Amino acid sequence: MSHSPLIEKCVVLARGLGTRMRQEDPGAGLDARQSAAADLGAKAMIPVGRPFLDYVLSAAADAGLRRVCLVIGPEHGLIREHYRQLQPSRVEINFAVQPDPLGTANAVSTAEQFAGQNEFVVLNGDNYYPAEALRQVQALGQPGAVLFDAAALVAAGNIPEDRIGAFASCIVDADGFLADIVEKVNVAPAEHPKLVSMNCWRFGPHIFAACRDVQLSPRGEYELPSAVKLALQRGQRLKVAISRAGVLDLSRRSDIAAVTERLKNVKVAL
Numbered sequence: 001m002s003h004s005p006l007i008e009k010c011v012v013l014a015r016g017l018g019t020r021m022r023q024e025d026p027g028a029g030l031d032a033r034q035s036a037a038a039d040l041g042a043k044a045m046i047p048v049g050r051p052f053l054d055y056v057l058s059a060a061a062d063a064g065l066r067r068v069c070l071v072i073g074p075e076h077g078l079i080r081e082h083y084r085q086l087q088p089s090r091v092e093i094n095f096a097v098q099p100d101p102l103g104t105a106n107a108v109s110t111a112e113q114f115a116g117q118n119e120f121v122v123l124n125g126d127n128y129y130p131a132e133a134l135r136q137v138q139a140l141g142q143p144g145a146v147l148f149d150a151a152a153l154v155a156a157g158n159i160p161e162d163r164i165g166a167f168a169s170c171i172v173d174a175d176g177f178l179a180d181i182v183e184k185v186n187v188a189p190a191e192h193p194k195l196v197s198m199n200c201w202r203f204g205p206h207i208f209a210a211c212r213d214v215q216l217s218p219r220g221e222y223e224l225p226s227a228v229k230l231a232l233q234r235g236q237r238l239k240v241a242i243s244r245a246g247v248l249d250l251s252r253r254s255d256i257a258a259v260t261e262r263l264k265n266v267k268v269a270l
Contacts, residue, residue, distance in 0.1 A: 006138050007119045010065035011111040013199065014044045014053060014125030015073050015098045030256055038253050044125040045078055048260040050268060052250055053079070055128050058268040061090040063134035065121055069094040069114040071107045088270035103221025104199065105211040112208045119143060122201040122224070128248035128263070129200055136241040137202050144239030145170075145178060146200040148247060153196070156246030158258045163249070167196040168225040170240075178238040183217065183225040197225060198247050206236055 030038065037046040044053035057068060068091050072079050083093045096110040108122060121137050123129060129146075136146045147170050153159045172195065173179040181197060201224075210231040217223045232238070248259050 006064040007121065007202070008065060008067045009069070009115060009118050009120035010060050010067065011069045011071060011096075011108060011114065011120055011122045012053070012056065012060075012125045013104055013107045013122065014070050014076070014079060015101060015107050016043055016126055030253065034256055038256070042076070042078060043250050045082065046250065046256060048250075048256065048263050049266075051082060052128070052259070053125055054268050054270060055263055055266060056123065056125060057088070057091050057093075058266075058270055059129060059131045059134060060121075060123065061270065062131040064138055065134065066090065067092045067094070069096050069111045070125070071096050071098050071110055073098060073101065086270065090270050101221075103217065103219075104224035105214050105222040105227040108203075108224060108227070109208060109211045112205075115203075115205060115208075117205055119202060119204050122199060122203060124199045126250045127198055128250075128259070129198070130243075130245045130247075133200060133243040133245050133247070136243055137200060140202055140239050140241055142202075142239055143204045143206075143236070144202050144241065145197060146241045146243050147172070147178075147195040148198050148200075149242060149244045150194055150196050152244040153198075153247060156244070157248055158255060158262065159247065159249050163251075164196060167198065170195045170197055172240045172242075176240055178228070178232065178240050180232070181225045181229050183223050195242065198249075199224060200243075201228075207231060210234065210236075 033047050045051045072095055074097055094114055098107045098110045133146050150164050154161050169182045171180040210227040214222050214227040214230050248262055250259050
């Protein structure tokens with residue numbers, strides 16, 4: 001039996017405005033550097049030992065994702081300068097600029113030139129995915145997704161149960177393919193989904209048409225889960241792997257101390 005070669009390209013969505021982080025009570029026990037980064041909404045660059053994004057990229061490199069495109073905003077010179085000075089050897093850093101914060105589907109669209117005709121992985125810049133979950137993306141061997149068991153996210157990550165309803169809910173068919181995805185259901189805890197998307201995707205170039213064609217969400221953004229749903233409706237098949245590992249979510253100031261503690265013994269190699 002032949003095995004698909006590892007894919008190397010990875011698009012990391014690092015454009016987020018960090019609105020919740022900027023608005024949250026500043027008295028969250030942070031040091032001066034953490035507070036300054038949180039005030040800017042620069043979630044990916046918040047120091048949690050070293051900038052959070054360094055840990056994200058190191059785990060990606062561990063899984064064979066060696067060519068990275070960081071989707072940033074025009075104001076994110078700090079990220080460019082950090083990696084220019086760092087000069088990573090395990091990962092090749094590219095940049096795509098999303099001029100306006102128009103949502104995650106729009107962010108993925110900015111990386112079309114980087115992706116070309118290759119398959120590529122999409123990750124959030126404010127989530128730390130264990131390398132084992134990223135290796136599951138490689139093992140799919142075709143476009144698809146790693147979905148996360150909601151109970152495991154609560155038990156093994158830093159995501160409280162009342163935040164699970166903010167993530168997209170997913171349904172898998174009997175053959176192990178994604179059947180449906182519903183963006184940010186925000187339901188009562190008793191009705192929380194069992195499988196959620198943390199934006200850990202493996203796509204081919206087909207996704208770009210769906211990202212361009214998707215309608216604005218009620219929040220006024222072009223959302224990636226909605227683009228995925230459109231791709232499914234157009235006949236795209238996305239294979240699913242299920243992870244029961246924890247993911248670290250850096251969405252709020254109150255996450256910073258816990259994430260710092262969880263990453264303190266994690267070695268970064270870029």
